[in-house]
Amino acid sequence: MIKKSAFLGVVVVVAVLLAGAITVSGVSNNKTSVDQAPPIDDSAGATGATTTQTTVPQQHTVVATNASAINRTRLAQYGTVETQADAQIDIRMPQSNVSAVERLPWVREVRPAMQPVPADVPGSSDGESLGVKELHQNGVTGDGVKVGVIDSGFDRDNPAIGNNVVTTRSFRSTAGDPAHGTAVAEVVTQTAPDSDLYLVSADTTTDHQRAIEYLANQDVDIIVYSISWPSVEDDGDHYLSDEIVSARQQGTLFVTSAGNEAEHHWEGDFQDTDQDDIHEWTASGDEVNSLPSPGVTFRGGAINAVLRWEERGDPSEYRLALLNPNTAEYVSIGRSRALSTETSRWTTISATVEPQPLALVVQHTGGPADDEIELVVFKGPRRIERTIPSSSVMAPGDVDAAVTVGAYERGKYVQSSGIASYSGRGPTDDGRRGVDVAGYTNTDLNSGFYDIFGGTSAAAPYVGGVAALVEEQQKGDPSPAEVESTLKSTSDDIGRSGADTVSGTGAVDAIDAVGSATTPTPTVTPTPTPTATVAQSGDRVFQGQESIQFGSQDFDTLTGVSGDAEGQVLSTPIPQDQTTGTYSADGTLNTFSVVVGQPRISDYEILNESGKDIAGSSVADVNAENLEVVVEYNFAKYEGIDLTIENPNGLESQGYVVNSPNPVQASGSGTQTVTFDVNLSDEDAGTYAITAEGTDDFDFGKASVSALVTVRETQQDPVERFDANDDGEIDIGELGTAATEFARGEIDVGALGAVAAAFAS
Template structure:
């Protein structure tokens, strides 16, 4: 009775699997199944509907409905083309719709990730301004300038510094964090976080110079702030086939996911019942820990990320950790490692090179080495990143981005001036493999050809090769970002610019991923639109600065969340939590999987066809779209271990052919061995070939795989030696 029960359970499981396999396949072929007349009627209906809709800038929900309808129309026209004989008219219509969709999708996606991102302009500019003056060796330019400012509060706001009641937050790097240095720093301000050779401290601005005079201090700078990679039941659940995994009985039960972000709303109805812990590691300007809710509306992002995880894995437990600087992030991860099964973060740093050298990267690798898979968003910077070497054909010390053009032009409108939205950009560089670098400076020139913001830190080593400009423009017109160099020889350093606020006139998609995507064995996720799997224009590309490929996979964005209401959630921020949820499902099925095994499984089972990937992987799509069902479907092959003993005895002649064959036949018929897709018996029987017996022996010794052994069984069935009805 017990044996019959097991057989019945196996049969039901196999029937369920076949049903879900069929659903999985049908999703990819919906349009292809329609007849020519059905397609023509459906196309006519959609074309009529589209006449009453239009794309309007700024209307996210309305535009989303319009784009969805247009994508469905495009898919049906492609399917109709397959059923006609090279119809030229349909080809023209398809090309026209593709071009319109490309432009409309890009506008919609950029509005979705951050309404304020500014379109690039193209304007040639020869810079006439004088080069900026160097900052003191131990201070970053903004700290040197705020000390001299007549209105430090206004200056701080203009350049993106935290400031309140005469105090600002800084990070001090030291040669060695010994008790003497720590006590000296305590005399000048409130120490908030210390990690390795870095200390985060809230300090009066008039004490910055005294800190610089401490012998053990290398440099003082403002903290480096992360950028959220997206602004604004998820449609992505079906896109990654997670609903089919739910039908298979997996929902993330017993798995804890740690979510790292700037802030969260733990009262959000979608996630409230899933939260088992929440903790802030983020300091306010009074030196105390900030509430988890954060500032303004910034909690929407982290809350939406957490929502998507629970959509993909409905029974996970959530632990929410907020942070605001790189040292607070390190503190949060150290705390989380012994308390979670998975970590995920949809944010990153544009202020460091992706060369594996940062504390942030090291912290992620610590988690992975502690057996915690870490999921990261790739970033939204594909068109907000430039990379190249210094060019100066006229010898005036200003870099030429193109012939005759020494500045990246930024358009500032009257609306931007009144809104107080800043221009922000970061410059970093390296001359690998050397640790030495040349000394470059960074400047923003206004429409009157005056430098209104500059960064001129002193550099000689790679760790100091960084400049930042941030400025709230006061007049409208064309501003220009410029790079200067005072040396006499042509420098070989590779320069990089990132801007979190503006699309760049000259941009480089390659290597636009952000820290910590350079962490070894981290799982990096790019973004595709959930309805048609097209790559988002902003989705950052690899490789990292040290040559590692990224992303690992891509996942959907443009999905609905409770946190953002009617505004769809765009960005790699929305893509990454889909993969975190998939990993929770995977760990429920197999809790012993390591981060490396999980990453390899994601790569090997990614859907490359849906994104049109012609190679195994690339630095846009990684290995393809993450597909939860493919991870779980597997081969469906089930062979009890004890059969290996029989195979070994048979290969040695201890069991005759008839006994082995009849035994295998009995076990297939009674579903003790399950072989999906087994062929029908069509041959007339005969003797067992030697190669099948050899295969059985090699399989028993672990020299070939289960699948290789089954090829022999399939041959015996097909040739009629094993009869299966």
């Protein structure tokens, strides 16, 4: 065994080995015009290409055979484990660890985590176009309607939205940019100024799945989602589909943007008539697609594009490359290995380039090349030379359960009113219309991040805000289908006559939508008196009981006949401080009588997974998934138990309760025990107040019991984490891994010290 004194030297050596270099080659300015794309020579490299060190941790998504098979402890040996949704879990790890994770027996697939794209574009001001001032003046403000917003981040204390924010939640591993999310939330508050905001930050697809589930469980009325996923096939069947459908079934309307990709989208069959493995964009054989157009120099900066395809037979491989057509040199060459899901395959290219002429090239690198390919350039030039706007709607706008919103421009700064040229449009890849309605865009903001907020990113929260106004006004608790129907049926047709793939049913008209939702004032009729429970002679009744009748004779009053109750009068409703004891119709025990008792919860326990009562104590977050709250009470003949949980921010919700049992009522004066399943494992660390009380009359005194439980954030034991071979000891290689992560700032000195102590022992 290596001596303790060698430890410091080991750490230093390992840290030194972390050093690397990133090299960038210059771009040639020599111009050599070409008609077609030159061959792609991997050995020659690419001018302007950036080499990334494999030791730098990157986000990856691990797909397991099933959710229960995921071993988080084992996975943590290769990186930092992040969000899990069903059988999918994210991990931040170096590329060099991917192969090891792929070899784990329960892992089905490992892929780079997909990142969303905000659906905003620069726009001209038209702050008067929201058309809601008249509604606000008439008191229609979305009061009490709960609107969830999912985005990369938020400035929750910003004056433009702060008074509306009820809660925030983050599923991200790192803080996200607050600009876009705050802008989306501000458009909601401009449209529905008294709505309640539930703001959730997310990054990867896994984060977003959890975010949708979370908001649905918070019983929000509307979710606004101004985000697109260019890597996802727009056929309505993908990562987020089940969550959106489930949210709708739970009563939540999901409003999303159509995306802004119409001017940089192309879709069609892969063509290669000259058999050089380079895609031909046109029938004449043109192999380059200029960014933004022939003879125009790209201004320089970041370019991100994705190419996806749904395989028609045997697997094929393609890749993207960036070509300078003047020099016939490739500026950047994308990876040839395709990424895949159950329904589609895709590849990406990402590069930062200097100003120069630029074009995209698609190369076939393996397989039969018999697929339809789809290109989306989602960062870089505002348009591309060869574009097909049709079917440019972005996921999750392709999900049938969502309300998908295009961008409608109107106002003095717009030459002609209508759908914005960039606005994503249908049909979806499986032939549905894709776009449901259009919403106003180019909105003046006050939050400080944008002066004017444009794109379908602004259109979706406008429609979500109008939905909140409709929700407030519509009779009863309208379903998502009813609110959607109101938005569509009152929209203004702005395109071809009738619904179409560009604008759906038309631009949402807030005044008409709310007017349609507002029902005439009904004739006032007396509220029927609730049917009273009939107490039989000898029954137990309770203090505070309101709807109770004394026998079939319906005695008005009874008289106490024993103890402190003797001579006291009992009538309905029974006061909360009524003296307990026996009461009869004639003041004797020979006629109709009842016993007045005190409603109470006689036993109250909060059990952890081991069956230990943790009321007033704490539980680790990893052990807080299957808590049981057991309530024994004596008034089950008349009503049940409500369980509410107040989170560390003081917000009360029943969303943490997995089930709400409806017990069979006990007969006579017997007691009843009910058990609630509670999950706090995914919630913020802190102290939760868990309260059980009667559902109606019995919510006072001993019939209402509360206990505190503190959820602790668990930090994995560093020795266990770095013991890769599970032998209970730390060897020199495992110590080196810990030192590497310490040098990158991923663990603190305390964790490194613990690993070093285990190594030296």
